[in-house]
Amino acid sequence: MSSTLLVDKHVTYIQALAKNKDDLAYHLTTHLRMNAIYWGVTALFIMERPDALDRDDILDFVMSCWDEEAGALYFWSAFGANPGHDAHILASLSAVQLLATYDALDRLDTVDSKRARLVQFFLDRQNEDGSFTGDQFGERDTRFLYIALNALSLLGCKDDLARIADKTVAHVIRCRNFDGGFGAEPGAESHAAQVWVCVSALAILDRLDAIDIPLLAWWLAERQLPTGGLNGRPEKLPDVCYSHWVLSSLSTLRKLSWIDAPALERFILAAQDEEGGGIADRTGDMPDVFHTCFGVAGLSLLGFPGLRDLDPVYCMPADIIEKRGLRKDWEALPRRAA
């Protein structure tokens, strides 16, 4: 079992994903394509291999997913997951993050003012009660609330965020549970991924005061199992992606020291596919780009040598967020020397 991060293998694995266009699996996952590229690119940047995929190819792909039709009647437009797919908030955030990562948000400054219509899309997703929907069909989830805030802040919409802050925070508080965690909707069970989106949303709005930090950090620390891995809810199995949801939340709350970092690091490294590259949910399982991204993200927060700093609020390279003036008061473990 490896105690090193197999960077070269992971880079090759991510590069290959973009080339397997003859695979049925590639075509059965087009609804996730924009997200998958964001996961791959973020993993590459954190592994300090930002040039491993072609910047122009990716930016051209992102812009080719622009959906003119879905919101035509409402003066908004946004991104779908793949060319020809409908606009959705999930793909739209990944698109904005990719543009920001490659410092290419100016691609939205077109004669037909794509940027303004995209901002309108995110703003229009908010309901009267402060909650957000994923698209015009109305599914509500705290994930979408975080997504809108993340994208609007990357797009520089400070005034809009200030205007919607109070009702947005009120909704997040309605989703808070007695264990200090948050669910997808008012009444829903706390879940580490929903905790991460709610903590990050509150961080973006500078409203961490809405959190009982000792209580929530306790609940988060109890996600760590004897194997070192983290689960997402009480009495569930550990999974590498929770090294991001739980760890990033603890980082934003400045309580990373409440879990056993070396044990988690061993758990993530053991989930690597040592032959084909990529990271899986657990040792011995099939790797995928989602777990590769969140495994690498977790290792970065744990101070693993040779990695670029990750911003736990945005799940993007920290320097890129800092340059946009969006860095919050989170804390990661010091970067160790190789």
Place this chain on the structure above:
Amino acid sequence: MHGVKRAKQSREAIEAKKKKEVALLADYRALEEDVIARKRAGDYSEEAFTLTTKLLKLNFEYYSVWNYRRQILERATFPNASPDKINEVLSVELTFTSAALRQHPKVYWIWNHRSWCLEHVPDGPSEEDPHGWKTANWNKELFVVEKMLDADARNFHAWNYRRVVLASLPVPRPPAEELAYTRRKIESNFSNFSAWHQRSKVFASVWETQEPGDVKLAKDAEFELVKNALFIDPNDQSGWLYHRWLVGDGADVSILSREVGVITEILEIAPDSKWCLDSLVHYKRLLLRGTPLGVDSRALRQECTEILQKLEEIDPMRRRRYQDLRREMDVEA
């Protein structure tokens, strides 16, 4: 991808699989192109609808196709149909998606489509009974969700959706029924925190309107229920979390002292139970808040410090938290 074992495959096996996929892939691509072209062209025909069924059966996560399907229903089917017909079409949709859900219980888009269908059930069957169809459909939905929770008692999609269904029933169910349901779930597996959570939500709303005496009786019964769970497995988090909810801010000192007694009893059977010890510290610190400075408070403080030291030993993964708590107590002293 979750929980899919990595299998070592030979080059030959991979090639063979690829060969087999070629034909499948070609069919899938052709169907996809056809559907997307029709969608772009605004084709809302029955034929297009049938093609979306075919495509979704191959890929239930294709959200744009679910959208297209709803557009066809809204723009072509419903405007020309009687309420009776609409109700029938939606029933077919629900049957189609319940088969899909059994295969893919965690696909958000399928759950979404179901709730969209249910929201579009028209008034009927008659003016005298305008909620008949709605009631029948939502009741059936509750049954479907319960089947899903029988298959996976922790599926959070199903639990979240269950709350939507309960809130949408034209005739609300009495809370007692939901309490009975969560109790059944808990008794079949004390480790089902989702059921404990749901139970806490039901009680929270019921207790808002009840007399303090009734609330106290109900709470005592809950303490009994959770005590059983804690005695059976003192290392399971679920019961402890629920217990902490029941105690709350510890304003009722008699309850607090009684529960500290109960936990001390459990500790005798399981002296190294970290959850016992951690709960004891928490409740003793709550007790401390109401204890005037003096012999008693010094003793409580000393007990907490000793337990925290023990916790550092038996739960080294969270050592720093226990150290932080000790430091916090030193500052308070």
